[in-house]
Amino acid sequence: MAxxxxxxxxxxxxxxxxxxxxxxxxxxxxxxxxxxxKMDDPYLxxxxxxxxxxxxxxxxxxxxxxxxxxxxxxxxxxxLKLGRAQGVAIAxxxxxxxxIHEYEPxxxxxxxxxxxxATKEQVAAMLARMLNLTELPDKYDATDALAAAVCHHFQMxxxxxxxxxxKKPKAKKxxxxxxxxxxxxNPDRVC
Numbered sequence: 001m002a003x004x005x006x007x008x009x010x011x012x013x014x015x016x017x018x019x020x021x022x023x024x025x026x027x028x029x030x031x032x033x034x035x036x037x038k039m040d041d042p043y044l045x046x047x048x049x050x051x052x053x054x055x056x057x058x059x060x061x062x063x064x065x066x067x068x069x070x071x072x073x074x075x076x077x078x079x080l081k082l083g084r085a086q087g088v089a090i091a092x093x094x095x096x097x098x099x100i101h102e103y104e105p106x107x108x109x110x111x112x113x114x115x116x117x118a119t120k121e122q123v124a125a126m127l128a129r130m131l132n133l134t135e136l137p138d139k140y141d142a143t144d145a146l147a148a149a150v151c152h153h154f155q156m157x158x159x160x161x162x163x164x165x166x167k168k169p170k171a172k173k174x175x176x177x178x179x180x181x182x183x184x185x186n187p188d189r190v191c
């Protein structure tokens with residue numbers, strides 16, 4: 001059994017998702033957001049990220065943190081804010097002795113949906129099916145964090161799948177696609 005904390009960093013909303021992994025089974029323990037959008041002080045936001053991340057770690061005792069890696073953003077100010085949020089969450093985990101794993105957004109989407117350019121809606125819908133969630137959170141920050149945790153589960157369980165390309169599957173002759181190969185190689189990931 002392993003517990004994984006997934007975080008989608010942000011300075012207005014930080015998403016978190018916690019899963020328990022036992023063999024092929026994945027169970028959602030918690031999913032939600034830390035809402036900081038009404039806070040004016042950027043340093044108070046960073047303190048909140050640190051304390052809430054530490055609190056989640058102390059409550060659920062995860063073996064590792066799976067966090068969305070920073071990606072290129074045209075707006076340098078947005079990148080700086082996101083990088084700070086990510087760094088503070090990582091620092092909180094490191095201070096608690098939790099192992100860190102970073103995944104690119106495309107890798108997270110592919111591990112959950114099979115397609116690296118999936119929409120946030122598609123990721124959320126697949127998570128609902130995978131984890132038997134009857135209700136989804138209002139914010140995609142929460143489901144993105146849950147997806148990061150699920151990505152780590154699959155990364156550790158199926159290393160060959162994790163290293164596959166994140167490009168859109170190409171159709172083969174006769175109308176079949178690489179989806180068929182993916183499904184045949186991963187029957188436990190299909191609901």
